[in-house]
Amino acid sequence: MTVASITDGSGELRHALSQATYLDFNATAPVDERVAAEVLRYMTLEFGNAGSRTHGYGQAAKERVNQARREIAEVVEARPEEIIFTSGATESDNIAILGLAAHGEATGRKHIISTQIEHKAVLEPLEVLASRGFDVELLAPSDGGWVPAEAVAAALRPDTLLVSVMAANNETGVIQPVEEIAKVLAGHAAFFHVDAAQAFGKVVAPLQNPRLDLMAISGHKIGAPKGIGALVTRRRGFKRPPLAPLMFGGGQERGLRPGTLPVPLIAGLGTASRLALTEVDVRTDRANQIKELLLRSLLPLGATLNGDPRRTLPTTLNLSLPGVDSEAAIVALKDLAAVSNGSACTSQSYDPSHVLMAAGLPRERIDGAIRMSWGTATIDVPAEEIATRLSALVPR
Missing domain, CATH: 3.40.640.10 (Type I PLP-dependent aspartate aminotransferase-like (Major domain))
Structure with missing residues:
Protein backbone atom coordinates (compact mmCIF):
# COMPACT_ATOMS: atom_id res chain seq x y z
CA MET A 1 0.00 0.00 0.00
CA THR A 2 1.04 3.55 -0.61
CA VAL A 3 -0.92 5.25 2.17
CA ALA A 4 -1.34 4.47 5.83
CA SER A 5 -4.23 2.24 6.86
CA ILE A 6 -6.72 3.40 9.47
CA THR A 7 -8.86 1.56 11.97
CA ASP A 8 -12.66 1.68 11.92
CA GLY A 9 -14.98 1.35 14.91
CA SER A 10 -14.96 -2.46 14.84
CA GLY A 11 -11.19 -2.60 15.10
CA GLU A 12 -10.78 -4.06 11.62
CA LEU A 13 -8.28 -2.46 9.29
CA ARG A 14 -9.52 -0.85 6.13
CA HIS A 15 -7.68 1.13 3.50
CA ALA A 16 -8.48 4.82 3.20
CA LEU A 17 -7.62 5.08 -0.47
CA SER A 18 -7.27 2.85 -3.53
CA GLN A 19 -4.11 1.05 -4.59
CA ALA A 20 -3.06 4.05 -6.65
CA THR A 21 -0.37 6.13 -4.97
CA TYR A 22 -1.99 9.34 -3.74
CA LEU A 23 -0.05 12.35 -5.02
CA ASP A 24 -2.62 15.11 -4.57
CA PHE A 25 -1.92 16.30 -1.02
CA ASN A 26 -2.26 19.94 -2.08
CA ALA A 27 -5.94 19.19 -2.69
CA THR A 28 -6.34 17.37 0.62
CA ALA A 29 -4.35 15.08 2.89
CA PRO A 30 -5.55 11.93 4.64
CA VAL A 31 -6.34 12.41 8.30
CA ASP A 32 -3.42 11.38 10.51
CA GLU A 33 -4.29 8.34 12.64
CA ARG A 34 -3.28 10.20 15.81
CA ALA A 276 3.47 19.35 12.20
CA LEU A 277 5.69 21.57 14.32
CA THR A 278 7.44 18.79 16.25
CA GLU A 279 7.97 16.65 13.15
CA VAL A 280 8.71 19.38 10.60
CA ASP A 281 12.38 18.47 10.10
CA VAL A 282 11.71 14.76 9.61
CA ARG A 283 8.80 15.48 7.28
CA THR A 284 10.84 17.95 5.24
CA ASP A 285 13.71 15.51 4.80
CA ARG A 286 11.35 12.76 3.67
CA ALA A 287 9.52 15.10 1.31
CA ASN A 288 12.78 16.17 -0.30
CA GLN A 289 13.74 12.54 -0.83
CA ILE A 290 10.47 11.92 -2.67
CA LYS A 291 10.97 15.03 -4.82
CA GLU A 292 14.50 13.99 -5.75
CA LEU A 293 13.26 10.50 -6.66
CA LEU A 294 10.60 11.92 -8.97
CA LEU A 295 12.98 14.41 -10.57
CA ARG A 296 15.54 11.69 -11.31
CA SER A 297 12.87 9.73 -13.12
CA LEU A 298 11.03 12.52 -14.92
CA LEU A 299 13.67 15.05 -15.96
CA PRO A 300 15.22 12.63 -18.51
CA LEU A 301 11.86 12.69 -20.33
CA GLY A 302 12.42 16.37 -21.14
CA ALA A 303 10.22 17.63 -18.33
CA THR A 304 10.12 21.37 -17.71
CA LEU A 305 9.54 22.55 -14.15
CA ASN A 306 6.80 25.13 -13.63
CA GLY A 307 7.96 27.30 -10.76
CA ASP A 308 11.42 28.26 -9.58
CA PRO A 309 12.81 25.00 -8.12
CA ARG A 310 14.87 27.00 -5.60
CA ARG A 311 11.66 28.37 -4.09
CA THR A 312 9.19 25.46 -4.13
CA LEU A 313 7.79 23.51 -1.23
CA PRO A 314 9.51 20.14 -0.73
CA THR A 315 6.06 18.55 -1.04
CA THR A 316 5.11 19.86 -4.49
CA LEU A 317 6.21 19.33 -8.08
CA ASN A 318 4.58 20.97 -11.10
CA LEU A 319 5.97 20.02 -14.49
CA SER A 320 5.16 19.79 -18.18
CA LEU A 321 6.31 17.16 -20.68
CA PRO A 322 6.88 18.12 -24.31
CA GLY A 323 3.84 17.34 -26.44
CA VAL A 324 1.92 15.71 -23.58
CA ASP A 325 -1.52 17.00 -22.57
CA SER A 326 -2.19 16.88 -18.83
CA GLU A 327 -5.56 15.16 -19.23
CA ALA A 328 -3.91 12.34 -21.20
CA ALA A 329 -1.23 12.01 -18.54
CA ILE A 330 -3.81 11.83 -15.75
CA VAL A 331 -5.69 9.06 -17.58
CA ALA A 332 -2.46 7.14 -18.24
CA LEU A 333 -1.58 7.25 -14.53
CA LYS A 334 -5.09 6.71 -13.18
CA ASP A 335 -4.57 3.26 -11.64
CA LEU A 336 -0.97 3.99 -10.66
CA ALA A 337 -0.87 7.49 -9.21
CA ALA A 338 -3.51 10.09 -8.35
CA VAL A 339 -2.22 13.41 -9.70
CA SER A 340 -3.88 16.63 -10.82
CA ASN A 341 -3.49 19.49 -13.25
CA GLY A 342 -4.41 22.38 -11.00
CA SER A 343 -6.40 23.55 -8.02
CA ALA A 344 -9.03 21.16 -6.67
CA CYS A 345 -11.42 24.10 -6.38
CA THR A 346 -11.41 24.53 -10.18
CA SER A 347 -10.84 20.92 -11.23
CA GLN A 348 -14.28 20.71 -12.83
CA SER A 349 -13.22 23.46 -15.22
CA TYR A 350 -11.01 22.95 -18.25
CA ASP A 351 -9.96 26.59 -18.30
CA PRO A 352 -6.18 27.01 -18.35
CA SER A 353 -4.45 27.65 -15.04
CA HIS A 354 -4.64 31.34 -14.13
CA VAL A 355 -1.47 30.84 -12.09
CA LEU A 356 0.62 29.60 -15.01
CA MET A 357 -0.94 32.10 -17.40
CA ALA A 358 0.01 34.94 -15.05
CA ALA A 359 3.61 33.70 -15.14
CA GLY A 360 3.56 34.10 -18.93
CA LEU A 361 4.18 30.45 -19.78
CA PRO A 362 3.41 29.17 -23.30
CA ARG A 363 -0.07 27.71 -23.75
CA GLU A 364 1.24 24.26 -24.68
CA ARG A 365 3.24 24.13 -21.48
CA ILE A 366 0.21 25.24 -19.46
CA ASP A 367 -2.02 22.61 -21.09
CA GLY A 368 0.53 19.94 -20.22
CA ALA A 369 1.12 20.94 -16.59
CA ILE A 370 0.88 18.10 -14.06
CA ARG A 371 0.89 18.70 -10.31
CA MET A 372 2.20 16.07 -7.92
CA SER A 373 2.08 16.66 -4.16
CA TRP A 374 2.73 14.39 -1.21
CA GLY A 375 2.98 14.36 2.56
CA THR A 376 3.75 12.48 5.72
CA ALA A 377 1.37 9.61 4.85
CA THR A 378 3.17 8.90 1.56
CA ILE A 379 5.01 5.62 2.01
CA ASP A 380 6.38 4.86 -1.44
CA VAL A 381 6.22 6.43 -4.88
CA PRO A 382 6.55 4.28 -8.05
CA ALA A 383 8.62 6.95 -9.79
CA GLU A 384 10.11 4.68 -12.44
CA GLU A 385 6.75 3.26 -13.47
CA ILE A 386 5.26 6.75 -13.55
CA ALA A 387 8.08 7.76 -15.88
CA THR A 388 7.52 4.71 -18.06
CA ARG A 389 3.80 5.46 -18.44
CA LEU A 390 4.45 9.13 -19.26
CA SER A 391 7.31 8.31 -21.61
CA ALA A 392 4.87 6.43 -23.82
CA LEU A 393 2.95 9.70 -24.33
CA VAL A 394 5.96 11.82 -25.32
CA PRO A 395 6.06 12.28 -29.13
CA ARG A 396 9.07 10.68 -30.76
Missing part, protein backbone atom coordinates in the same frame (compact mmCIF):
# COMPACT_ATOMS: atom_id res chain seq x y z
CA VAL A 35 -5.51 13.09 14.84
CA ALA A 36 -8.40 10.75 14.03
CA ALA A 37 -8.14 9.19 17.50
CA GLU A 38 -8.34 12.63 19.10
CA VAL A 39 -11.33 13.64 16.97
CA LEU A 40 -13.16 10.42 17.81
CA ARG A 41 -12.53 10.93 21.52
CA TYR A 42 -14.18 14.36 21.45
CA MET A 43 -17.05 13.04 19.36
CA THR A 44 -17.94 10.12 21.58
CA LEU A 45 -16.49 10.59 25.08
CA GLU A 46 -15.73 14.27 25.66
CA PHE A 47 -18.73 15.52 23.69
CA GLY A 48 -19.57 18.68 25.63
CA ASN A 49 -20.34 22.10 24.21
CA ALA A 50 -17.48 24.53 24.85
CA GLY A 51 -20.07 27.23 25.52
CA SER A 52 -21.71 25.30 28.37
CA ARG A 53 -20.32 26.79 31.59
CA THR A 54 -22.50 25.04 34.17
CA HIS A 55 -21.02 21.53 34.15
CA GLY A 56 -17.85 19.51 33.65
CA TYR A 57 -18.67 18.37 30.11
CA GLY A 58 -18.68 21.95 28.90
CA GLN A 59 -15.56 22.83 30.88
CA ALA A 60 -13.62 19.88 29.42
CA ALA A 61 -14.62 20.97 25.92
CA LYS A 62 -13.59 24.55 26.61
CA GLU A 63 -10.23 23.44 27.96
CA ARG A 64 -9.56 21.38 24.81
CA VAL A 65 -10.43 24.35 22.60
CA ASN A 66 -8.05 26.55 24.57
CA GLN A 67 -5.34 23.93 24.27
CA ALA A 68 -5.86 23.85 20.51
CA ARG A 69 -5.45 27.63 20.37
CA ARG A 70 -2.10 27.24 22.11
CA GLU A 71 -1.02 24.43 19.77
CA ILE A 72 -1.82 26.47 16.66
CA ALA A 73 -0.42 29.70 18.06
CA GLU A 74 2.91 28.03 18.82
CA VAL A 75 3.42 27.14 15.15
CA VAL A 76 3.26 30.80 14.09
CA GLU A 77 4.41 32.41 17.36
CA ALA A 78 1.09 34.15 17.96
CA ARG A 79 -0.93 34.56 21.15
CA PRO A 80 -3.60 31.91 21.76
CA GLU A 81 -6.27 34.60 21.97
CA GLU A 82 -5.32 35.69 18.43
CA ILE A 83 -6.57 32.39 16.98
CA ILE A 84 -10.13 32.47 15.59
CA PHE A 85 -11.60 29.13 14.54
CA THR A 86 -13.36 28.93 11.16
CA SER A 87 -14.52 26.26 8.75
CA GLY A 88 -11.29 26.49 6.75
CA ALA A 89 -8.92 28.79 4.90
CA THR A 90 -11.60 29.96 2.46
CA GLU A 91 -13.75 31.35 5.26
CA SER A 92 -10.69 32.78 6.96
CA ASP A 93 -9.68 34.58 3.76
CA ASN A 94 -13.19 35.99 3.37
CA ILE A 95 -13.31 37.28 6.95
CA ALA A 96 -9.86 38.85 6.60
CA ILE A 97 -10.60 40.60 3.30
CA LEU A 98 -14.29 41.47 3.47
CA GLY A 99 -14.08 42.12 7.18
CA LEU A 100 -11.78 45.10 6.56
CA ALA A 101 -14.16 46.78 4.10
CA ALA A 102 -16.02 48.92 6.63
CA HIS A 103 -12.75 50.16 8.12
CA GLY A 104 -11.44 51.00 4.67
CA GLU A 105 -14.57 52.91 3.78
CA ALA A 106 -14.59 54.79 7.08
CA THR A 107 -10.94 55.84 6.79
CA GLY A 108 -10.85 56.47 3.03
CA ARG A 109 -8.17 53.82 2.56
CA LYS A 110 -9.56 51.79 -0.32
CA HIS A 111 -6.44 50.64 -2.16
CA ILE A 112 -5.63 46.93 -2.04
CA ILE A 113 -2.55 45.13 -3.34
CA SER A 114 -2.63 41.42 -4.13
CA THR A 115 -1.29 39.10 -6.82
CA GLN A 116 -2.58 37.41 -9.95
CA ILE A 117 -1.68 33.97 -8.60
CA GLU A 118 -3.84 33.95 -5.48
CA HIS A 119 -6.37 31.22 -4.74
CA LYS A 120 -9.96 31.95 -5.72
CA ALA A 121 -10.71 32.25 -2.00
CA VAL A 122 -8.79 35.54 -2.18
CA LEU A 123 -9.43 36.67 -5.75
CA GLU A 124 -13.22 36.41 -5.56
CA PRO A 125 -13.61 38.42 -2.31
CA LEU A 126 -11.33 41.02 -3.90
CA GLU A 127 -13.69 41.15 -6.87
CA VAL A 128 -16.53 41.87 -4.44
CA LEU A 129 -14.59 44.79 -2.96
CA ALA A 130 -13.73 46.08 -6.43
CA SER A 131 -17.46 46.14 -7.21
CA ARG A 132 -17.91 48.28 -4.08
CA GLY A 133 -15.45 50.90 -5.26
CA PHE A 134 -12.16 49.61 -3.87
CA ASP A 135 -9.06 49.97 -6.05
CA VAL A 136 -7.70 46.43 -6.32
CA GLU A 137 -4.24 46.09 -7.87
CA LEU A 138 -3.10 42.56 -8.80
CA LEU A 139 0.64 42.16 -9.30
CA ALA A 140 2.03 39.77 -11.90
CA PRO A 141 4.55 37.11 -10.87
CA SER A 142 7.94 36.47 -12.38
CA ASP A 143 8.26 33.57 -14.79
CA GLY A 144 9.48 31.61 -11.77
CA GLY A 145 6.07 32.04 -10.14
CA TRP A 146 6.78 34.50 -7.33
CA VAL A 147 5.99 38.16 -6.77
CA PRO A 148 9.05 40.16 -5.69
CA ALA A 149 8.83 42.42 -2.67
CA GLU A 150 10.05 45.27 -4.86
CA ALA A 151 6.82 45.07 -6.86
CA VAL A 152 4.81 45.45 -3.65
CA ALA A 153 6.96 48.40 -2.62
CA ALA A 154 6.39 50.09 -5.97
CA ALA A 155 2.61 49.63 -5.70
CA LEU A 156 2.30 50.78 -2.08
CA ARG A 157 0.38 54.03 -1.54
CA PRO A 158 -0.59 56.11 1.51
CA ASP A 159 -4.19 54.91 1.10
CA THR A 160 -3.30 51.21 0.85
CA LEU A 161 -5.57 49.34 3.23
CA LEU A 162 -4.47 45.77 2.63
CA VAL A 163 -1.69 43.74 1.08
CA SER A 164 -2.68 40.11 0.47
CA VAL A 165 -0.03 37.64 -0.70
CA MET A 166 -0.20 33.86 -0.30
CA ALA A 167 2.61 32.07 1.54
CA ALA A 168 2.96 29.27 -1.00
CA ASN A 169 1.13 28.69 -4.25
CA ASN A 170 -1.23 25.72 -4.32
CA GLU A 171 -0.49 24.83 -7.96
CA THR A 172 3.26 25.33 -8.29
CA GLY A 173 4.33 25.13 -4.67
CA VAL A 174 6.37 28.31 -5.09
CA ILE A 175 7.01 29.98 -1.73
CA GLN A 176 6.32 33.70 -1.86
CA PRO A 177 8.72 36.20 -0.19
CA VAL A 178 6.42 37.14 2.68
CA GLU A 179 9.30 38.04 5.00
CA GLU A 180 10.70 40.49 2.45
CA ILE A 181 7.23 41.95 1.89
CA ALA A 182 6.85 42.34 5.65
CA LYS A 183 10.02 44.46 5.65
CA VAL A 184 8.57 46.62 2.87
CA LEU A 185 5.49 47.21 5.03
CA ALA A 186 7.45 48.24 8.13
CA GLY A 187 6.11 51.59 9.27
CA HIS A 188 3.12 51.50 6.89
CA ALA A 189 -0.42 51.21 8.23
CA ALA A 190 -1.52 48.65 5.61
CA PHE A 191 -2.67 45.30 6.97
CA PHE A 192 -0.77 42.26 5.69
CA HIS A 193 -2.91 39.20 4.98
CA VAL A 194 -1.34 35.85 4.08
CA ASP A 195 -3.21 32.82 2.78
CA ALA A 196 -1.13 30.10 4.46
CA ALA A 197 -3.29 27.12 3.48
CA GLN A 198 -0.42 25.33 1.73
CA ALA A 199 2.43 26.57 3.93
CA PHE A 200 1.16 26.24 7.50
CA GLY A 201 3.02 23.44 9.28
CA LYS A 202 5.47 23.07 6.37
CA VAL A 203 7.17 26.48 6.29
CA VAL A 204 7.85 27.70 9.83
CA ALA A 205 10.05 30.80 10.19
CA PRO A 206 8.40 33.03 7.54
CA LEU A 207 4.97 32.57 9.14
CA GLN A 208 6.28 33.59 12.56
CA ASN A 209 7.00 37.13 11.38
CA PRO A 210 5.03 39.49 13.65
CA ARG A 211 4.22 41.81 10.71
CA LEU A 212 1.84 39.18 9.29
CA ASP A 213 -1.39 40.65 10.64
CA LEU A 214 -3.89 38.15 9.26
CA MET A 215 -3.22 34.54 8.32
CA ALA A 216 -5.59 31.90 6.94
CA ILE A 217 -5.03 28.27 7.97
CA SER A 218 -6.60 25.08 6.64
CA GLY A 219 -6.74 21.87 8.67
CA HIS A 220 -7.16 19.31 5.92
CA LYS A 221 -3.82 20.16 4.29
CA ILE A 222 -1.88 18.91 7.33
CA GLY A 223 -3.76 15.78 8.38
CA ALA A 224 -6.69 17.32 10.24
CA PRO A 225 -10.30 16.80 9.12
CA LYS A 226 -11.98 18.87 6.44
CA GLY A 227 -14.23 21.63 7.70
CA ILE A 228 -11.89 23.22 10.23
CA GLY A 229 -9.41 26.05 9.93
CA ALA A 230 -8.36 29.22 11.66
CA LEU A 231 -7.68 32.88 11.14
CA VAL A 232 -4.70 34.38 12.96
CA THR A 233 -5.51 37.97 13.94
CA ARG A 234 -2.27 39.44 15.32
CA ARG A 235 -2.51 42.51 17.49
CA ARG A 236 -0.50 45.65 16.88
CA GLY A 237 0.35 46.68 20.39
CA PHE A 238 -3.00 46.19 22.09
CA LYS A 239 -5.18 46.69 19.00
CA ARG A 240 -6.77 43.88 17.04
CA PRO A 241 -7.25 44.22 13.28
CA PRO A 242 -10.53 46.14 12.82
CA LEU A 243 -12.47 43.25 11.32
CA ALA A 244 -16.25 43.32 11.07
CA PRO A 245 -18.05 39.95 11.25
CA LEU A 246 -19.68 38.48 8.15
CA MET A 247 -22.17 36.42 10.17
CA PHE A 248 -24.12 37.12 13.35
CA GLY A 249 -25.74 35.11 16.12
CA GLY A 250 -24.18 33.84 19.30
CA GLY A 251 -21.05 35.88 19.85
CA GLN A 252 -18.61 32.96 19.77
CA GLU A 253 -14.99 33.58 18.72
CA ARG A 254 -14.91 37.09 20.12
CA GLY A 255 -17.96 38.06 18.12
CA LEU A 256 -16.11 37.63 14.82
CA ARG A 257 -17.27 34.14 13.87
CA PRO A 258 -20.48 32.96 15.59
CA GLY A 259 -21.71 29.40 15.90
CA THR A 260 -21.25 26.41 18.20
CA LEU A 261 -17.58 25.44 18.16
CA PRO A 262 -16.91 22.04 16.53
CA VAL A 263 -14.80 20.79 19.43
CA PRO A 264 -13.79 17.44 17.82
CA LEU A 265 -12.55 19.19 14.68
CA ILE A 266 -10.79 21.85 16.70
CA ALA A 267 -9.08 19.16 18.78
CA GLY A 268 -7.99 17.53 15.54
CA LEU A 269 -6.55 20.77 14.16
CA GLY A 270 -4.71 21.38 17.42
CA THR A 271 -3.17 17.91 17.38
CA ALA A 272 -2.26 18.16 13.69
CA SER A 273 -0.61 21.54 14.31
CA ARG A 274 1.42 20.21 17.22
CA LEU A 275 2.57 17.21 15.20
